[in-house]
Amino acid sequence: MHILITGAAGMIGRKLTQRLVGAGALNGEPIDKLTLLDVVAPTAPAGGACAIETVAADLSAPVTATPAIAPRPQVIFHLAGVVSGEAELDFEKGYRVNLDGMRALLEAIRAIGDGYRPRLVYTSSIAVFGAPFPHSIPDDFHLTPRTSYGAAKAIGELLLADYTRRGFCTGVGIRLPSIVVRPGKPNQAASGFFSSIIREPLAGMDASLPVPDSVVHTHASPRAAVGFLIHAAGLSREALGARINLSMPGVCCTVAEQIAALRRIAGERVAARVRPAHDPLIARIVEGWPQRIEARRARELGFKAESSFHEIIRIHIDEDRGGSFVA
């Protein structure tokens, strides 16, 4: 099996690559070749049995999409994208990468024809939803994004569903909740604090909490996100039916519950490193975000997230901190 991963140099892309290389197989079929594509050439992980090709390319140019698809990968994980904050600051870049990139990929697939019909797993986001919300967002809630990022992701979902219906590919769109704990340095994303209030204290550093600790949100670990992608690649067309864009499950909890879980795992001293520092701008942005995602259909289809925020912190300590933390 030949697999193409776009956005392979990103956090989820690297973890997905590692998992696939470690497993050596997908859907019970051995992986012969992995193509890792990103705007900067991804680093090929060592130790795998399959051939690994790394490609530096900007997918949003049709001339780039075509050679990436020409070898007819059977499975494509389309992770490439510009994040929410950047798409809001740079309108043109956001649409070029998030919309034109997706469309160029779909058109390159359609252009091959000749029975080629790859499995295309598309990472969408709960940013396709926009306030006001019901208590819990059902699977059939409308898409009224309030960011250009969310708009482009929602458009990608509609294109994916139509190209799938027309038989050009077999698409699955997965709407990821907030992925925490993100390893690495703090970033400027408005959602960054959800990770940093766990990551920084465990590393012995203070972290600012810009919102009231009553804020509710839905989270899943990077490990769960990789699990969603792999599970999506294996779903039968019959199980999926016509509605191929799915809200993923996650742990719904308040920030206070996040901090309480940190306290239980790492102690009061670590938890005390979270410092309230109200930021009205971030608080206002976060207010517009989805809180509880029902994800009934995804659960029925076998997508699995963590069952507690405790578990999410444990995964971060195991996977990104070698099992320890700074007490």
Next chain:
Amino acid sequence: MHILITGAAGMIGRKLTQRLVGAGALNGEPIDKLTLLDVVAPTAPAGGACAIETVAADLSAPVTATPAIAPRPQVIFHLAGVVSGEAELDFEKGYRVNLDGMRALLEAIRAIGDGYRPRLVYTSSIAVFGAPFPHSIPDDFHLTPRTSYGAAKAIGELLLADYTRRGFCTGVGIRLPSIVVRPGKPNQAASGFFSSIIREPLAGMDASLPVPDSVVHTHASPRAAVGFLIHAAGLSREALGARINLSMPGVCCTVAEQIAALRRIAGERVAARVRPAHDPLIARIVEGWPQRIEARRARELGFKAESSFHEIIRIHIDEDRGGSFVA
């Protein structure tokens, strides 16, 4: 006031033009100039007080969109589009006109900048919805179109909302129900029979009914559709809020109720010209269509449709048949 109408040569475009020319004003402001754009030059109606310019152009080419927008029309009615059946048969043409055309228009508006922020009224369709449906489709029901036409219309809605949120235009998307009775000759649209079972019998001709008379659907007259467009042009930004794409109201009824209304107006002999002629393909397509549209928000915002199918037939007789029919 300068108004641009795209798709001005179509049925709704012509009726909108007539209405505007007749009124001489929009939102209480006199109309100085009307620009009528279509792929074939529209015919300018006689008798109006305002300047009328007709343009033959394919909007989906950015070079066309820019000159149409350069004179900065304050109100744009974007009606241009390829219909459902054609977009399904010609995938590329459908996306080129329905998606690229909309995007070229939005980009031409954004490119002007400098405080230019026109009112953009976009005709969407209940084809943005796809089966399975609840008993009545609420305003917050998700968009899972089952045609390429519906997908492109839904994408246009998302773009319109985002360009509006970013301040490039003031958009209103109106999802039209099935517009009946369409004047003129029968066309090949799967929905064509909803008009022809009224129009043909009133003209003394037989009409085929390809579906069971228990089929339920939502209808509005061409006059109501023009009313929706004009009402949408006058709504304040405050009343609209962030959710600018609205399902329009209509008359929900069965085909049997349509025929009963025809019988009451024109007599048994006319109603008997409707001949059941089951067509499994059309019946299957129609099964996937929305039945009842709630349109609560649109009604609250003052959009008005007919209150009975009787009224819809009366409008056709008055507006398109000079008040008479063939008994």
